[in-house]
Amino acid sequence: MKMRTKLVSMLSIAVFAAPLTSYSAQGNAENGKKIYDKRCVWCHGEEGAGDGPAAERVNPAPRDFTSGMYKIKTTPFDEVSPKDEDIFRMISDGMPDSSMPPWKDMLSEQERWDLVAYLKKFAGLENPKKELDFSKQVKTSAESIERGKKLFLDRCAECHGETGKGVSIKKLKDDLGFRTWPRNFTKPWTFRASNDPKDIFARMSVGIPGTQMPSFADPSSKKKLSDEERWDVANYVVSLADSTKEVRAENTVVKASRIEGELPSEPGDPKWMEAEPSTFLLVPQIIGQERFFTPSNNSITSRAYYNDKDISILIEWDDRTASAPGDPKAAEIAEGEVSADAVAVQFPVTIPLEMEKPYFGHGDAAWPINIWYWNTGEAGASQVTKLLNATGFAKKDERDAAKAGLVTKGVYDKGTWRVVMKRPLVTGEKDKDIQFVEGRFTPIAFAAWDGTNGEKGSKHTMTTWYWILLKPKVGMSVYFIPLIVAGLVVGAELLWLASARKKKSS
Amino acid sequence: MKLPKLLQAVLVVVAVYIAFKLVFSVGLQQPIPSSLLTMYMFFVVVATLLVTTATEESAKEMSGPIKALVEDPSKKTIRNIVFVLVPLLAGWMTYSNLRPSFEAPVELRTIHPAPPGSMKAFGKSYDLAKLENPFRKYQKEDPEKFKALVKEGGAVYYKNCHYCHGDKLDGQGQYAQGFNPLPLNFQDIGTIAQLQESFLFWRIATGGPGLPKEATPWLSAMPVWKDFLTEDEIWKVILFLYDYTGQAPRSWAAH
Numbered sequence: 001m002k003m004r005t006k007l008v009s010m011l012s013i014a015v016f017a018a019p020l021t022s023y024s025a026q027g028n029a030e031n032g033k034k035i036y037d038k039r040c041v042w043c044h045g046e047e048g049a050g051d052g053p054a055a056e057r058v059n060p061a062p063r064d065f066t067s068g069m070y071k072i073k074t075t076p077f078d079e080v081s082p083k084d085e086d087i088f089r090m091i092s093d094g095m096p097d098s099s100m101p102p103w104k105d106m107l108s109e110q111e112r113w114d115l116v117a118y119l120k121k122f123a124g125l126e127n128p129k130k131e132l133d134f135s136k137q138v139k140t141s142a143e144s145i146e147r148g149k150k151l152f153l154d155r156c157a158e159c160h161g162e163t164g165k166g167v168s169i170k171k172l173k174d175d176l177g178f179r180t181w182p183r184n185f186t187k188p189w190t191f192r193a194s195n196d197p198k199d200i201f202a203r204m205s206v207g208i209p210g211t212q213m214p215s216f217a218d219p220s221s222k223k224k225l226s227d228e229e230r231w232d233v234a235n236y237v238v239s240l241a242d243s244t245k246e247v248r249a250e251n252t253v254v255k256a257s258r259i260e261g262e263l264p265s266e267p268g269d270p271k272w273m274e275a276e277p278s279t280f281l282l283v284p285q286i287i288g289q290e291r292f293f294t295p296s297n298n299s300i301t302s303r304a305y306y307n308d309k310d311i312s313i314l315i316e317w318d319d320r321t322a323s324a325p326g327d328p329k330a331a332e333i334a335e336g337e338v339s340a341d342a343v344a345v346q347f348p349v350t351i352p353l354e355m356e357k358p359y360f361g362h363g364d365a366a367w368p369i370n371i372w373y374w375n376t377g378e379a380g381a382s383q384v385t386k387l388l389n390a391t392g393f394a395k396k397d398e399r400d401a402a403k404a405g406l407v408t409k410g411v412y413d414k415g416t417w418r419v420v421m422k423r424p425l426v427t428g429e430k431d432k433d434i435q436f437v438e439g440r441f442t443p444i445a446f447a448a449w450d451g452t453n454g455e456k457g458s459k460h461t462m463t464t465w466y467w468i469l470l471k472p473k474v475g476m477s478v479y480f481i482p483l484i485v486a487g488l489v490v491g492a493e494l495l496w497l498a499s500a501r502k503k504k505s506s
Numbered sequence: 507m508k509l510p511k512l513l514q515a516v517l518v519v520v521a522v523y524i525a526f527k528l529v530f531s532v533g534l535q536q537p538i539p540s541s542l543l544t545m546y547m548f549f550v551v552v553a554t555l556l557v558t559t560a561t562e563e564s565a566k567e568m569s570g571p572i573k574a575l576v577e578d579p580s581k582k583t584i585r586n587i588v589f590v591l592v593p594l595l596a597g598w599m600t601y602s603n604l605r606p607s608f609e610a611p612v613e614l615r616t617i618h619p620a621p622p623g624s625m626k627a628f629g630k631s632y633d634l635a636k637l638e639n640p641f642r643k644y645q646k647e648d649p650e651k652f653k654a655l656v657k658e659g660g661a662v663y664y665k666n667c668h669y670c671h672g673d674k675l676d677g678q679g680q681y682a683q684g685f686n687p688l689p690l691n692f693q694d695i696g697t698i699a700q701l702q703e704s705f706l707f708w709r710i711a712t713g714g715p716g717l718p719k720e721a722t723p724w725l726s727a728m729p730v731w732k733d734f735l736t737e738d739e740i741w742k743v744i745l746f747l748y749d750y751t752g753q754a755p756r757s758w759a760a761h
Contacts, residue, residue, distance in 0.1 A: 038750075042664035043673070054664035099680050101673040249683060252610045283684035286669055287729045293669075355613055359715060359724045367724070441611055464685050464727060467610050478604045486597030493589050500576045 026110070032118025035111055043099065048122035050176075058099045059294035061178050068123030069175070069210040072193045074132045077206050077215035081128040087116045097190040097298065132205055134198065138231035140238065147229075148236030155216060155223050156233070160185060161320070164240040165415030168320045168452075171333045174211045179335060179453075181296055182213070184318055184415075186242040190298065195241060200234040244277040245318070247299055254278045254444060254468040256304035256311065263305050263312040267411040267418035272314050275303035282317070282448060282461035288361050288393045292459035296320065296450045300343075300463065306470050311436055312422040313468075315343050315446065322412040323451030327379035330452055339451035340384070342375035342460075343410075343419050346445045347434040347468075349389065357443050360465045362390040370434050371396070372421050374408040375449070383410055389432060393458070404433050439472040511567040515558045522550045539612045615687065618701065619721040627711045627732040637704035639741050639755075652745075659746030662739045670727065675750055685727040692751050699753040706744050706755075710735075 036044075043062035045051040050064030063070070072090055073082035091112050094102030103112060138144050153162065161167030164185035172180045188195035193203065204225070207215035216225045216233075225233065255276050264271045280302075284295040300317040323330040323341045330338045348358045349368045358367030371388040385408045387401035401407075404427045410419035427433040436442065447462040449455040509517070526546060530538035559565040575585050624633050644652040664673075670689035672679040677691030692698050698706065708716070714726025731740060748755055 039674075042660055042668075052664065053661035054668060057665055097680075099668065099673060101678070101680075103674075106674050106676070247683065252686075253608060255608055281681070281684035283681035284669075286681075287727055288733070291734075355611075355722065356719070357724050360727070364715075364724075439606070465725065469608055471608060472606055474606060478601065478606075481604055482597040482601040485600045486593040489593040489596045490589075493592070496576055504577065 027113035027115070027117030029114065029117040029121055031111070032114035032116070035107065035115055036118055039103075039107075040115075048119070054099065057293040059178060060098050060174075060180070061176060062100070064176065065119050065122035067175075067210065068125055071208045071210060072203075073206055073209070074202050075128040075206070076130050076132055077218050079128050079130045081125045083128055083131070084113075084116050084120075087119060088112055091115055095192040098192065132202060133227075134201060135227035135231075137197070137201075138228055138235065140197065140235040144232045144235045145239050148232035148234070151225060151229055151233050152236050155225065159212070161415050163414045164237065165318050166320050167415040168333050172212045176210075179294075180211050181320060184320075185237050185240040186318070187245050187299065188241045189246065195238055197231065197234040197238055200237050201230050204230050204233060245279050245299055245301060247279050247281045251278055251280075252466050253441070254302045254304050254313070254466065256306045256313075256468060256470045258438075258471065258473050259305050259307055261307065263307055263310055263422065264314075265312060265407070265409065265420055265422050267314065267409060267420050268413075271305075272303055275305060275314070277301050277303050277316075278466070280446065280463045280466055282446070282463060285447075285458055285460050285462050289458040292455065292461075294453070295455075295461045296453040297448050297461050300446050300448060302444075302446070302468075304468060306425065306436070306438075308425075310422055310424050311470070312420060313345065315345065315419045315421065316416060317343070317448055318416050319412075319448075319450050320415060321450065321452040322376070322417075324376045324379040325451070330379075334452040335454045337454075339449065339454075339456040340375040340377060341412075341417060341451045342373065342449040343417070344371050344373040344447045345421065346371050346390075346447070348443055349432060349434055351434065351437060351440055351442050357465065359392070360445055361393050362396070363392060365391050367391075368432075370432075372401075372406055372408070372423070374410055374419050374421065376410060376412075376451075383408070399432065404429065436470055438470045441467045441469055444468040510571060511558055511564060512571050515554050515568065518554050519547070519551055523547060539614070613722065613725070615722045615725075616720045617687075617690075618705075619718050621705050621708050622718075625708050625712060625716075628737050632704075632707070634704045634708055637707060639703040639707075639744060641741050641745055642703065642755075655742050656745050656749045659739075659742035659744070660750070662735065662743040663746050666731075666734065667743070675747065687722070687725060689727075692747050692753075695753070698747055698751065699756070701756055703741075703744055703755045706747070707740060710740050710743070 037046075041052055043050075043052045043054045043058070044065060045055070045062070048065035050062045052062060055062050068080055070082040070086060070090075072095075073086040075081060075083055075086075090100070091107075092102060092104040094100050107115070152160075152164070156164075158169060159166070159172065159182040161169075161182075166182040166184040168182070172182065174180045184190060185195070191199070193199040203213070205215060205217040207213050207218075214221065214223070216223060216230060218224060255278070257275060278301065279299055282295065282297050282300050284292045286293065297317055297319055300315065302313060302315050304311065304313045306312070319341060321330065321333055321341075323334065323338050325338050325340055327338065346362065347370045348363070349370055352367075356367075358364060358369050362371070363369035368389055368391045371386075371390060373384075373386040373388060375384045377383045385401045385406060387399045387404055387406050388396045389399060390396040405424045406421065407423070408419060408421045410417055412418075425436040427435070434442070443465045444467060445463050445465050447460050449460045455461070523543075526538055526543060558568050575581050575588065621634050623635060624631055626632070641652070641655050644655065663671075668679055669681050670679045670685060671677055671692060672682065672689070675692040677689045677694075679689060682689050690697050709728070711730075711732040713730035714728040715723050715730055717723035717726060735743070744755075
């Protein structure tokens with residue numbers, strides 16, 4: 001009897017240890033439904049059709065599970081079903097730069113498999129019959145990247161742009177008619193899966209179902225790439241990551257260095273590249289007035305210099321479209337009417353001495369703010385510079401920018417706007433303009449508008465308050481004084497020793 | 507075994523230092539500002555010295571090891587090491603004080619400030635000390651109706667709040683990192699479970715600008731929801747917050 005139970009338990013272990021072809025066999029769809037009804041309906045909808053209450057206010061839209069289409073999968077392009085592990089992975093890790101969160105910190109592994117089992121029911125998905133063949137990975141190298149670059153320019157640039165920033169030359173919509181933006185490869189943190197070469201290889205081989213991102217492994221396509229070629233392109237895509245565009249939580253200060261002589265006032269001046277960049281997250285304006293939920297821009301980078309007279313600030317942000325009203329090319333790819341691309345920075349009129357500062361939504365009656373604004377202007381006309389003072393969302397006064405000495409200039413180049421704003425450190429109107437002071441932490445906030453994405457007025461992206469600091473020059477005394485202090489201590493020690501010796505010998 | 511007096515004093519100072527750091531970073535979730543720390547530690551050192559050198563005997567006991575270091579020939583090696591380290595330390599401390607710091611100032615704020623006695627919204631005045639959620643009673647009286655109200659509250663949440671407070675109500679919404687202070691995490695037992703529903707009503711209806719000064723109203727990105735939501739919608743979304751996180755509001759009885 002004892003022997004038999006042992007045998008049975010050994011057998012059952014063997015069964016469980018054997019590789020399972022379908023992991024959702026582990027999942028209990030009924031329990032999956034319970035979890036789904038509590039946690040997922042809000043976006044994915046009661047019946048899985050992607051039509052929950054949140055749906056109309058997020059882009060990308062929540063997945064419609066009844067379509068059976070999954071974006072991130074590792075089965076071949078001609079196989080509809082994803083692997084269970086693919087679904088499990090997206091539930092666990094979430095999809096960055098979308099509203100789909102990672103669930104692994106809240107739901108147990110079993111619960112996530114239960115969800116997989118339930119989700120598959122919405123479209124009656126069968127288990128896949130084929131797996132994606134990753135072939136033999138080509139390790140990254142200068143040669144592989146070079147080969148990849150050539151193929152990239154030929155196959156991918158039409159959507160992802162020459163520089164991989166996703167510059168649009170055509171208007172892309174997914175199968176449901178929602179606007180899609182080709183991924184910006186210089187920002188790996190925006191990838192729904194990841195920018196690991198294996199992930200990029202998979203996306204290229206499979207395509208992204210439901211969107212215009214095609215498969216490059218489909219033999220019937222003129223654009224087909226061989227396995228090695230796809231690895232080369234993947235290595236090139238990885239190499240495009242730009243660390244200056246990484247948003248770091250501890251990074252809250254734009255540090256302006258002091259230079260002698262002329263400040264750079266051209267956006268393309270190579271001197272800018274020597275200045276330390278600070279990158280901030282751009283979030284849609286969802287706080288006041290008419291709110292905006294479907295942004296296309298997601299980060300903004302700033303650098304600054306000053307000299308004894310002026311301050312010059314460079315603002316850079318990736319924007320897939322250069323938009324000027326009246327430009328037919330912009331109209332072709334725009335969502336509705338084209339507005340001007342624009343950017344603004346905001347400062348308190350008076351630099352706070354204590355913690356209190358103006359309300360970050362354009363100040364308040366006690367704390368007015370300055371806004372420096374630039375936009376690209378009508379097609380063929382000149383760019384626009386504005387100086388505004390505000391005491392709240394809707395309380396803005398336009399002032400004379402030229403009188404305050406504010407000058408701006410913007411240049412669009414292959415997916416990136418670079419705008420320089422320059423002004424004297426001090427102006428004639430001390431009660432209306434911010435007066436910059438060396439070494440003083442000064443609040444600064446940014447806003448940007450993508451005119452082809454319906455952004456206009458209060459519909460735009462923005463940042464909270466950060467700081468700008470005019471870094472004081474560090475004198476030599478910082479090094480000398482510590483040396484002197486150390487020297488004095490040594491002297492005292494020697495004196496002490498000498499007196500101790502004297503005492504002893506006497 | 508009795509510890510030498512000098513060692514005792516050093517240990518006390520180090521322990522207090524660590525305690526300060528811990529209380530601030532773990533307890534208050536904020537790093538302690540260095541100027542404040544310097545001031546506190548100055549008092550601690552002075553107090554320790556006063557206590558340990560109170561009697562002549564104890565003063566001798568304190569200074570004994572130091573004296574021995576210089577006078578006792580057998581301690582030569584230690585002495586040489588100490589005599590090199592001390593000036594280096596003094597130099598380093600001077601340098602780190604003089605070196606200009608380009609780190610942003612720390613902003614201390616109160617997370618759950620005291621609410622006012624009353625507030626105005628939706629064209630009327632509310633007495634916050636008496637205010638209760640008009641829908642709470644259905645939890646017992648009519649569970650089906652309550653469930654439907656929670657669901658409506660959920661819809662309000664996912665149309666307006668998840669961007670910041672998170673799809674999972676964990677304060678990690680898609681745009682949370684773009685705000686400072688970070689959006690509140692409702693899953694944390696230190697947040698809504700500690701509060702009454704009337705407090706939430708006040709915070710939601712009046713948003714960031716409705717906060718008192720100690721809670722830095724100028725920084726909070728919390729919208730003024732009375733501009734976007736109806737009174738009923740606010741009460742329903744409050745039901746949802748407690749229901750989803752499995753927490754209960756603090757009641758007047760327990761207060």
